Amino acid sequence: ETGVTQSPTHLIKTRGQQVTLRCSSQSGHNTVSWYQQALGQGPQFIFQYYREEENGRGNFPPRFSGLQFPNYSSELNVNALELDDSALYLCASSRDGGNEKLFFGSGTQLSVL
Amino acid sequence: GESVGLHLPTLSVQEGDNSIINCAYSNSASDYFIWYKQESGKGPQFIIDIRSNMDKRQGQRVTVLLNKTVKHLSLQIAATQPGDSAVYFCAENTQGGGQAGTALIFGKGTTLSVSS
Numbered sequence: 001e002t003g004v005t006q007s008p009t010h011l012i013k014t015r016g017q018q019v020t021l022r023c024s025s026q027s028g029h030n031t032v033s034w035y036q037q038a039l040g041q042g043p044q045f046i047f048q049y050y051r052e053e054e055n056g057r058g059n060f061p062p063r064f065s066g067l068q069f070p071n072y073s074s075e076l077n078v079n080a081l082e083l084d085d086s087a088l089y090l091c092a093s094s095r096d097g098g099n100e101k102l103f104f105g106s107g108t109q110l111s112v113l
Numbered sequence: 114g115e116s117v118g119l120h121l122p123t124l125s126v127q128e129g130d131n132s133i134i135n136c137a138y139s140n141s142a143s144d145y146f147i148w149y150k151q152e153s154g155k156g157p158q159f160i161i162d163i164r165s166n167m168d169k170r171q172g173q174r175v176t177v178l179l180n181k182t183v184k185h186l187s188l189q190i191a192a193t194q195p196g197d198s199a200v201y202f203c204a205e206n207t208q209g210g211g212q213a214g215t216a217l218i219f220g221k222g223t224t225l226s227v228s229s
Binding site: 056090092107 | 145147149154155156157158159162202204206215216217218219220221222
């Protein structure tokens with residue numbers, strides 16, 4: 001059974017740029033959730049993708065968007081990057097839209113300069 | 114063993130001691146809870162979960178206790194080892210964890226330091 005994998009592991013961007021982060025869900029999981037974790041804080045929910053559609057969203061602006069593909073993998077896109085977007089971005093997978101036993105990947109560390 | 118009554122951001126224990134990490138949750142409708150361990154540079158690692166129809170659940174060296182009356186959750190680690198050093202988060206959810214599109218709400222983390 002393969003776990004949740006994310007790429008890239010680290011990324012440096014400048015303010016105003018756009019970024020795409022990628023996630024492959026754990027084998028057997030059809031739901032992907034994205035979380036943002038600022039330094040010293042707990043993860044905060046960005047949104048969830050289930051059946052290739054956004055299925056629940058946290059308090060994040062529209063410049064945070066995503067996709068889910070037929071193989072259940074997912075992308076997180078952030079446009080017009082701001083300095084405060086610097087954080088660890090975590091992908092988590094689960095079954096059927098729920099949060100039971102949510103398993104996280106190792107994350108992508110994004111630095112915005 | 115070392116224990117705390119209220120949430121503290123850090124907990125320092127000696128190897129072999131029992132550790133107790135506390136968490137107060139906010140939503141009285143929450144009925145599913147997970148404890149995560151997060152090591153530096155890694156994502157949160159699932160430790161144990163519990164539903165609100167239970168007061169206690171045990172895993173390997175860990176026990177989670179749930180007190181719904183005061184909205185309090187605790188994680189007990191037996192015979193704490195240096196490898197247990199990490200940040201520990203509790204997380205809550207409603208609908209038994211099965212409601213599509215809902216978020217896990219994470220509490221403030223506790224940094225556990227184990228000295229040998």
